[in-house]
Amino acid sequence: MTPAVYRRDDGTVHPPLLSPGYRSTILRAPSQAPVLLPHTLTELTGPVLGEGRVTAADADLTVRAGGGEAQGQRIVVHGRVRDENGRPVPNSLVEVWQANAAGRYLHKWDRHDAPLDPNFTGVGRCLTDASGHYRFVTIKPGAYPWGNHANAWRPAHIHFSLFGRAFTQRLVTQMYFPDDPLFGYDPIVNSVRDERARQRMVAAFDLAATVDEWALGFRFDIVLRGTEATPMETRP
Amino acid sequence: MSDGGLTPSQTVGPYLAIGLPWPDGPHVVPEGSPGAVWIRGTVRDGNGAPLPDALVETWQADPAGHFDHPDDPGGRHTEFRGFGRCPTDDGGGYAILTRKPGRVPGPGGVEQAPHIAVSVLARGLLNRVVTRIYFADEAAANAADPVLAGVPADRRATLIARPIDDGYRFDIRLQGDDETVFFAL
Numbered sequence: 001m002t003p004a005v006y007r008r009d010d011g012t013v014h015p016p017l018l019s020p021g022y023r024s025t026i027l028r029a030p031s032q033a034p035v036l037l038p039h040t041l042t043e044l045t046g047p048v049l050g051e052g053r054v055t056a057a058d059a060d061l062t063v064r065a066g067g068g069e070a071q072g073q074r075i076v077v078h079g080r081v082r083d084e085n086g087r088p089v090p091n092s093l094v095e096v097w098q099a100n101a102a103g104r105y106l107h108k109w110d111r112h113d114a115p116l117d118p119n120f121t122g123v124g125r126c127l128t129d130a131s132g133h134y135r136f137v138t139i140k141p142g143a144y145p146w147g148n149h150a151n152a153w154r155p156a157h158i159h160f161s162l163f164g165r166a167f168t169q170r171l172v173t174q175m176y177f178p179d180d181p182l183f184g185y186d187p188i189v190n191s192v193r194d195e196r197a198r199q200r201m202v203a204a205f206d207l208a209a210t211v212d213e214w215a216l217g218f219r220f221d222i223v224l225r226g227t228e229a230t231p232m233e234t235r236p
Numbered sequence: 237m238s239d240g241g242l243t244p245s246q247t248v249g250p251y252l253a254i255g256l257p258w259p260d261g262p263h264v265v266p267e268g269s270p271g272a273v274w275i276r277g278t279v280r281d282g283n284g285a286p287l288p289d290a291l292v293e294t295w296q297a298d299p300a301g302h303f304d305h306p307d308d309p310g311g312r313h314t315e316f317r318g319f320g321r322c323p324t325d326d327g328g329g330y331a332i333l334t335r336k337p338g339r340v341p342g343p344g345g346v347e348q349a350p351h352i353a354v355s356v357l358a359r360g361l362l363n364r365v366v367t368r369i370y371f372a373d374e375a376a377a378n379a380a381d382p383v384l385a386g387v388p389a390d391r392r393a394t395l396i397a398r399p400i401d402d403g404y405r406f407d408i409r410l411q412g413d414d415e416t417v418f419f420a421l
């Protein structure tokens with residue numbers, strides 16, 4: 001097998017686990033420093049999922065439940081999944097979940113006083129194609145209050161879960177929408193300290209993906225961890 | 237917008253249960269499979285309170301030490317998925333039905349003790365935390381394991397699953413006394 005070892009997290013991109021502005025981190029972030037784990041076959045492999053688990057219909061969140069159409073602004077969300085070396089991540093499971101257009105999740109604990117939509121479950125999944133491309137049809141989720149502090153509202157977002165090709169590449173993130181006025185106030189967005197890294201979580205409006213008379217398009221490219229550069233000893 | 241750099245991690249939030257669990261997620265092997273064991277535990281926070289909104293994911297080799305993955309030199313096994321996922325219940329409990337993994341190669345060609353890779357995702361975790369399950373009835377293999385050797389001796393016990401009636405118990409403590417050892421990948 002390839003002796004590739006994945007690049008180590010240098011601490012500049014992912015948020016620190018203890019980010020006290022997001023109160024739930026205070027009792028849940030480990031207090032001890034993590035122990036460095038060598039990348040063995042366990043870490044260099046990972047679940048290869050999706051075949052037989054995903055149908056084409058799972059990528060359209062607007063028609064899944066109830067038999068009618070989901071309420072809200074229809075959108076197309078698509079993009080490519082690549083690694084830091086620029087290589088596409090093909091045939092890989094992408095899972096999404098989100099609030100409805102009113103900012104309400106179909107979940108027993110969501111007490112937000114906003115209407116549920118009988119035609120929207122807020123759950124989708126698909127596989128990336130051979131070039132790492134994925135595409136969902138959904139509705140634009142609403143912002144919602146979350147009680148972290150006075151007048152705390154989450155910017156509109158879609159939760160994304162990715163497996164990549166190896167255990168090392170597993171990533172769960174959130175996709176945000178351009179120009180959201182709530183960005184400056186949200187401790188979850190701002191737990192990512194680097195401005196350029198924060199911008200990577202914001203989708204771009206994509207006229208080319210917009211479907212005339214039907215849906216606005218957004219592009220959200222995702223980059224998973226890459227491998228270390230190959231050693232240079234073969235160079236002259 | 238992508239600039240080619242790594243996409244940052246964000247929390248799964250409190251509503252992961254609508255998107256991530258699968259009906260067969262906890263069943264790495266079907267119920268009644270020969271050699272099937274339950275791995276059960278509770279996920280707790282720094283106050284010892286159980287987490288009702290966490291997800292435990294497992295990844296492991298089959299009993300012969302092979303992974304269901306194209307990069308395994310032993311070839312891809314289609315009958316053993318190797319992956320489990322279970323949301324915690326209201327009491328913070330999770331359970332995965334699987335088979336004990338075999339031995340797989342480790343750093344420097346030293347065989348590793350049987351182990352299962354674990355990710356924990358939850359509201360309040362801005363990134364997954366990663367740990368490993370080892371087995372108390374593999375004392376000799378554990379003593380020679382190159383990864384366990386890198387863990388401070390007084391904390392190794394947090395990585396050892398203990399035998400119970402129908403399998404093993406592996407509790408996860410995110411913070412505080414008896415905090416589970418988590419790994420930097």
Ligand SMILES: [Fe+3]
Pocket residue numbers: 099154157159249251
């Ligand atoms: Fe959310």
